[in-house]
Amino acid sequence: MTTTTLKDRVRDAALRSAGRGILDQDRHEQALDDPTGEQGQGHEPDPSDGALDWLRRYEEHFAEALPSHLETGAFFAAVRAVLPSLSRCTPASKLQALLTCARFGLVPDGKQAVITASGTTATFIPTYRGYIELMHRSGRVESIHFGMIHEGEEWSSEPSAPYPLDFTYKARPDLPKAQRGAPILAYAFARMKGGGRSQVVLLNREDAEQIRDEYSEAYQRAEGTGKRDSYWHTHFTDMWLKSAIRRLEKVVPTSAEVRALGAVEDAGDAGRPQILHAPDTEAAGLVEEAVRAHRAAEASQEPNVRPLPVKGGGRGRSKPKKNRAAGRASRRRAA
Known part of the structure; x- marks a missing residue:
């Protein structure tokens, strides 16, 4: 066609x-x-x-x-x-x-x-490492810090406190798993080139599950078929952490490439x-050029609105329609 x-x-x-x-x-x-x-x-x-x-x-x-x-x-x-x-x-x-x-x-x-x-x-x-790799390539990010906070570890978050007291975390990898406890929060923040630190993203398990339930079509399909083989099923902690890093992308100046990576992942999740x-x-250049052409075409199709006749005398005064019609009929008779 x-x-x-x-x-x-x-x-x-x-x-x-x-x-x-x-x-x-x-x-x-x-x-x-x-x-x-x-x-x-x-x-x-x-x-x-x-x-x-x-x-x-x-x-x-x-x-x-x-x-x-x-x-x-x-x-x-x-x-x-x-x-x-x-x-x-x-x-x-x-x-x-x-x-x-x-x-x-x-x-x-x-x-x-x-x-x-x-x-x-x-x-x-x-993976979440793929997102981090692209954030580094943007040229604006010095380093990305991320991880899982466990219930047996020390941490605090007070956004109104001055930096660096607004977020503190003391990891305890030396403790046995039983003492560290289950993961309770995913965290992520960026240190920017030239100094400064980004907003700290904290994502608890309930938030991660809500993201999964609302936005992952692959998870819904796997649940519906009973296969339970989506990445949310097989790598939940990694997806939890990646969700925090994707939220970090929204508060860190990175690049269009990082945003495109999110769109690509969402398309794959939806089967597109x-x-x-x-x-x-x-x-991208073709689409941008086409958009400009489309806007120009739409503008050219807008009806031309003639200015209203100006009251009073003068050379620019418009004749009434009846007079113009009478003038055309008189010329035809003369011809």
Whole structure:
């Protein structure tokens, strides 16, 4: 179907720029989305050998996506380790998840990011360390301090007190786990370059559970199916801590890339294409240009309002409609 609206043209261009064209071409030419081969002659490469060779067909695209500080070889070394766990995922979803990860310059090694399998769909999930890595890259943050406070440890929070007495915490890693007790709070704050410290974010378990229940569609799906295999189920403390760090991002001047990482994670959680939210200057420039064009087009379609006739004499006085009509009829008779 022919694209007719500006919104559709922008969307199609963004999809192509974001890598959707690569995925569609792969499905069309190789029929790799059907691991059983029932819908075509292609089949899912064996994860122990062929999957990485198949993925290297797109090495040029990964090289373009990866930032200069991360080499393609190091990225693919981590990908090799994760591919066996994605053997049942469609190649299109694997390619999209890995390209999204590459555009943020994160390594899917389980430390900065993970690629998980939800049925036949591969999803990119940044860890809390991935968020911290991007905050550091913003150039405004000197260091990020975060962790879990346990019930047997000493801490205090008094926002109205002068710095640094507004928040104090004495960790006791020397104590046995039984004496440290269960975690009761996640905390996170940033020290900024040039001095100063950000607001301290404190998140208790009830707050974390509320975030999970209200915003995580993956958690709701896992609960509904009875599988209970979402990251909130399997790595609750990590997600609790990541929720605190995501709140920290809202009070710390970082970068658009960090905000985009949150949008990408939310898209994956909802089962939507993640790569559309990944950093891409070409697509972003196209969208911005289209928005300007759209506004200009809307402005040009606004009805022109003629000024009201000015009362009184003068050369600029408008003639009544009846007189103008009579004048036109007289000229026609004379002709």
